[in-house]
Amino acid sequence: MEFDQLVGWADDDHAAALKTFLNTCRDLEDLDWTAVCRFAQTNPEPRQFFELFFRPVLIDDGQDALFTGYFEPELDGDLYRSERFRYPIYKMPNEALAQSPWLTRREILDGDVMAGRGLEIAWVDDPVELFFLQIQGSGRIRLPNGKYIRVGYRGANGHPYKSIGVELVRRGVYQPHQVSAQVIKNWVRRNPEDGRELLYHNPSYVFFREVSKVPADQGPLGAMNRSVTTLRSIAVDPAYVRLGAPVWIEKEGEKPLHRLMIAQDTGSAIKGAQRADIFFGTGDQAGLAAGKLRDPGRMMVLMPIQRAYALLPESAI
Incomplete structure (x- = not known):
C-alpha cells in the first residue's frame, strides 16, 4: 500500500506524530527499528521521514475493525481507610504473579485473601469508578489535601475480560447503540444489588502500582513504560501490532478521525489485528x-520498508 491511498494522509500533523514516536522508539531493539529511530532523532522533515522509511501495511485477521476510546480517570480517595473511603486499590500479590489464572474478581473481593497484608495503595469512595479504573488501567487519585497520586497497571489475575456492557445488551436491558460507560455506571448505581452482581460478570481483576513520579503535565504510563499522548497514542493487540509502531487510523462514525498514531499501550479487551483503543486524555x-x-x-501499520517488503508474496515484488 502507498501513502496516497491513506485517506487524509496529507492533512495530518506529522510533526505531532513524530514527537510521539520519539517518546518510545528508543526502546525498540530490532535492527530495522533502531535504524529508523536514529534518523528520527536528527530532526527530519516529519512527513518525509515517515514516507521515506516506512510503508503502510494492512494486517487483517478476518475480523471487522473496531475503534474504542480510553482515558485516565480521576477518583476521590485517601491513603487511609475511612467511612467514606473504603474501597481499596490493590498492589499485585505474589500469588497472582506466580499463578495464572488466579482467583476471580468475586473470590478476591468477597474473600479475605487480601486482608491485613498492606497491599492497599489507596482507598476510594466509589466501587463503580474503581471498576472502570481497572478497565482503563491507570488513573489519578485526588486526595483530601488537594494532592494527587497516580496509579498504573501492574498486572491482572489471568481471567479473560468480559464486557458488562455486552452483558446488559444480552439481557435486553439496552440496545447496543445505547450502551456507554456513563449509561452502565448509572444503571449499576440505580440497581445496587443487581449492579454488584453485574460487576462480578467480569472475572478479570486488575492490580496497580504507584507511578506518581510521572509529571502531572504528561500522560499516564502505557505498556512501554512511557507516557501516552492524548489523541496520538493507541492501545493495540501486540500479537498483531508491534508496540512502538506508527499506525494510520481511519476511524469512521459520527466524528471521523484520520490520523497517524503510535501503538504504545495494550489492554485486556483489545484483541485482534484491526482493534485499537484511542487515548483521549485525563479527566471527566x-x-x-x-x-x-x-x-x-480500518488501520494500517507503518512498518520499516525492508520489513514491509519482506511480507509481500514473491509475485508482488
Whole structure:
C-alpha cells in the first residue's frame, strides 16, 4: 500500500506524530527499528521521514475493525481507610504473579485473601469508578489535601475480560447503540444489588502500582513504560501490532478521525489485528468522549520498508 491511498494522509500533523514516536522508539531493539529511530532523532522533515522509511501495511485477521476510546480517570480517595473511603486499590500479590489464572474478581473481593497484608495503595469512595479504573488501567487519585497520586497497571489475575456492557445488551436491558460507560455506571448505581452482581460478570481483576513520579503535565504510563499522548497514542493487540509502531487510523462514525498514531499501550479487551483503543486524555471530559466511541474503519501499520517488503508474496515484488 502507498501513502496516497491513506485517506487524509496529507492533512495530518506529522510533526505531532513524530514527537510521539520519539517518546518510545528508543526502546525498540530490532535492527530495522533502531535504524529508523536514529534518523528520527536528527530532526527530519516529519512527513518525509515517515514516507521515506516506512510503508503502510494492512494486517487483517478476518475480523471487522473496531475503534474504542480510553482515558485516565480521576477518583476521590485517601491513603487511609475511612467511612467514606473504603474501597481499596490493590498492589499485585505474589500469588497472582506466580499463578495464572488466579482467583476471580468475586473470590478476591468477597474473600479475605487480601486482608491485613498492606497491599492497599489507596482507598476510594466509589466501587463503580474503581471498576472502570481497572478497565482503563491507570488513573489519578485526588486526595483530601488537594494532592494527587497516580496509579498504573501492574498486572491482572489471568481471567479473560468480559464486557458488562455486552452483558446488559444480552439481557435486553439496552440496545447496543445505547450502551456507554456513563449509561452502565448509572444503571449499576440505580440497581445496587443487581449492579454488584453485574460487576462480578467480569472475572478479570486488575492490580496497580504507584507511578506518581510521572509529571502531572504528561500522560499516564502505557505498556512501554512511557507516557501516552492524548489523541496520538493507541492501545493495540501486540500479537498483531508491534508496540512502538506508527499506525494510520481511519476511524469512521459520527466524528471521523484520520490520523497517524503510535501503538504504545495494550489492554485486556483489545484483541485482534484491526482493534485499537484511542487515548483521549485525563479527566471527566476525556472520559465522556472516550466512553461514547465505538466506531468502524480500518488501520494500517507503518512498518520499516525492508520489513514491509519482506511480507509481500514473491509475485508482488
